[in-house]
Amino acid sequence: MRKLIFGILLLAVVGIGLLHIFTPGDLVFYHDTYRRLSYFPIAVGAILFGITGGLTLAILTSLAFIPHIILFMGEGTEAYLSELTEILLYIAVAVIIGFIASKERRLREKYELLSAKLKRSYARLHSETELLIEVEEQLKASRKLSILGQLSASLAHEIKNPLGSIKGTAEILLDEFPENHPKHEFVKILVQEVDRLNTSVDEVLLFSRHPQNLEQEKGRESLSKVITRVYKLTQNRTEKKKIAFRLTEVDACRDCLVDGHRYSQVLLNMLLNAIDAVDHNGRIEIACQREASWAVVSVSDDGPGVFDTELEKVFEPFYSRKENGTGLGLSISKKIVEGYGGKLEIEKSRWGGACFRIWVPTSLPNAYSPDQVSSV
Template sequence: MGSLARVKKYWESKRWTSFLESTAAGLQLNLTLIIQYGNDFSRSFHHPPYCPACRTPIADINLPDIIISIKSQNEIVELDINGAKLVVAPLGGDPCHGNLYVVAGELTCCKKAAHPTLLERAVLAQKLLTSFRHALNEGFEGGRLSLQLSALRQVKNIVLSLFNGEENILAQVFDLILSALIILSDAQGSWIEYGTAEVSGGLLIKGDEQRVKNHIASHAGHADTAEISNGENRVRLGVFAPADGKQTQDLLNLMAQECTLVLEIDHLFKLLHKQLPMILGAVGSAVVLVSKDGIITYVNHAAELLLGGKAPNLIGEPADAAPGPWSACIQEKTSRRVSGHMDNLIQKQELRWVNWQVSPLLDDEQIAGWLVLVDDRTDHHNWQEAARRAERLAVTAALAGSLAHELRNPLGAAKGMLQLIGRKEKPEQVKGYADLILREIDRVTNLLNEFLLLGRPAEMTTEPLDLAAFLQEITPLLKSEANNYEADIFIKTEEIPMINADPGQFTQAVLNLVRNALDAAGRRGRVLLNLSKSGNNVILTIKDNGPGLSAKVSGNLFKPFFTTKERGTGLGLPVAQAIVHNHGGNITIENAPGGGAICQVTLPFYARQDGKTTDIDVLVTVADNLLRYPSEQALRTAGFSVISAADLSEALLLKERYCPAVLIADKIISEPQNIEIISRTWPQAKTFAIAEDEHFHEHFIEANVFQIVTKPLDYVRLIGQVRKALNEI
């Protein structure tokens, strides 16, 4: 017999090929064994010969291609031969028995996605086969046995992760363990009996099946066994005709423990597979699983209700079959978790409000799909909306009551004086009544003007304003106010850029703030006005040396009609705030370090038309004053830079000066030509469309707007949506 034929026969022994088959099945690999003896190569073992699922024959490898890779480098190498992925790994050898190589490929026909990768499983096969090749050649000792058991345990864990509770998991794992026992014990056969105390699970035999059966039935021949129980699981493991009884017994005890662990894990996997649909079905949130190819693979009952379809009609369909605010994340194949709060979902012409989250499912750092969780918050939104309506009614009633109270006093006084005049008694006493009546009427007029300013912006005539020069100009007015309190007022300025302001309105705002500070400082108090700049803003601070703000006062400062003064109207600070907001600024009042209170007014620099534009957060283009103005105020109060326009033509006048990140528009976007103008003028802006009804919803979706906002506006939600949009830029 030639040398290569002799070596090939050695490596084709029944024990070795049986172990190779078990390894191939356990790791879901197509394995081929290559023998090298001298300069000669031969293909020895090839398993499986056909696909275990569909029985399609698996083609042999092309030996010359493999030989080239073996000769070029004696290490693990990945190959791509005619589209087939292969891994070639050396198993070592010796002069007597030659060198061995294993070629690992995927079971491509009817293949399921496997974890770990082909290379990782090929490396495990190399470790295991190299270790057991030594046992086959030289027997084993304690240190080498530990290595072999460690390698076997690794493969066993991989097999468990590959099958995850499928019906053949026990056969796959136990087949591998029984094959290993035959080699490590130099035995003729092995078997395992497993089950619970009440139920016998099964019997698996490896090696000389007939002699093992005879031994089990009548104890014919010598065998070593080990029996172990772990909870309900019972395992009896046996080796027939081992070469070394003592070492075999130690090995059996170790392997029996491994087998009970396998049974326990298998039970957990099967329980999980059985219970998972039940668990997800009981979850209140809608659960949708989407594959990496964008196909819906699972929906629970809550998802059926929310998405308006039955599972059989949704599973297997593209993710677009269940559209929602999360759809863009899946289309873009997001690799990070993305969520949305109180977003719109339209199903069967019905508007729903949802919180949602899309999480990528990663397999070895590669996206395997996405988990979509959706909570239907429509009822919660409706409850909140009802509460807000009730709150608005309460506020309206409170404002109306406060205004009526404030108007009643001067009107009552004027009425009384008119009655006295009408009686024509004591003419000398009623001569001055006309002046008093005019004064009370002026008081009513001023009160109404201030109140109206809170509800809508007055027309402004803005101009570039040097705030330092402006303060010097109104100093006599400020000192006159201070004289009423016998207080001192100081003004400190520095050279700063101009602002864009209406001098008349801004005078009213500064006077209101200074009066408030003087009233807080009291008799012989001190008020300091300081002008400075920070970034692209002018900062005006007004500090007093009064007692400071209590918690109650601090929380109500800008609330209309809230006052701590005996004869105050409670409109001074709200009016000042409205004027500052109308100028694109912001205002805060808080306790100052060291005592007293400090008011800070922040205003943007004047934007000159020098070819440069100023980046701003929001442009509000809404025709309805009662909608535009509150939106401006809410967004400015939240800290956004905001400008506004009543229509598109007015907004276009601002294009040379401002570049908005977000555009909020109403019906102007319903005209196709306007959509085109907006896209061309502000291509980077994210457009929010204010919708009236379902018809508008559909139109806005066709216009591809970023966000739809429905009436009546929820300003808290609007602020959150704008902040989210800005964060995404």
């Protein structure tokens, strides 16, 4: 674009020079007009291209003006010098305007550079401020959870012993009342509710422990075997709700060895959540696939799914949409998976429900260690 503009200015200079040549010398008014028009390309060139551009156009204008000066050489010294002075004015205008334009351009570039630095500094400051606020909020939440975890663990220990006594007494009463006795059903409900409460207490105790303090399983199992076992365990529940329950590509995880007890707990939690979420005649699918050094187990359903605003909350402790849920199942599952160097994610399934993806590392020892826990 700049070359095009400079070319147009050159054409203007050449054109004015030709007008001087082909216009008769006695038409003074026209020659005076041409002289004044010559300042425009010089001034524009100086503004756009600085001193260099202005001087170039001024010199070219002067060269184009020479044939016109020759016409006045015979008119006397005064007329000749007047025309020569015009050339000096061309050069002076080019230098003055070019100097001012160059200085203004340097100042503008300096301010633009300063503005860009300020913008980057502001963006960095804004980012660091957001990070600081986020870290502060996480620290507050961590402190609250730490206090809550300690309190919950203390209460859980205190509750667990009386629960054992209550369950033992209830089982004695259950034996004393035959199945056809009207009170048998009530005692049975008491035993079931004690078991449910005991499970909730165990979840609180498990969540309050650090992953590396969890008991180690001596035996390892194939991940595909664990998936198949949990699948069979939950088949009865899915049949009652007439759920289309499918297991696909499980052999892809056959050579991945895991802590069978812990991963059974994780998968069972995923499946029970899915069974609770789907309606009668719904769909649930467990699939396994290999991705580089990972075995990825997905549990998908066609239930109502999870809102986008809840995607990051579902793994938070004590967060639950169930009326009687503790909100610890997914938190504990995530803690177990990450403790073994894996990842637990949630996304929308292809049916619009929820899809939990468990990433199990195949290249790392699948057991808890302080180094793995600190790196997660």
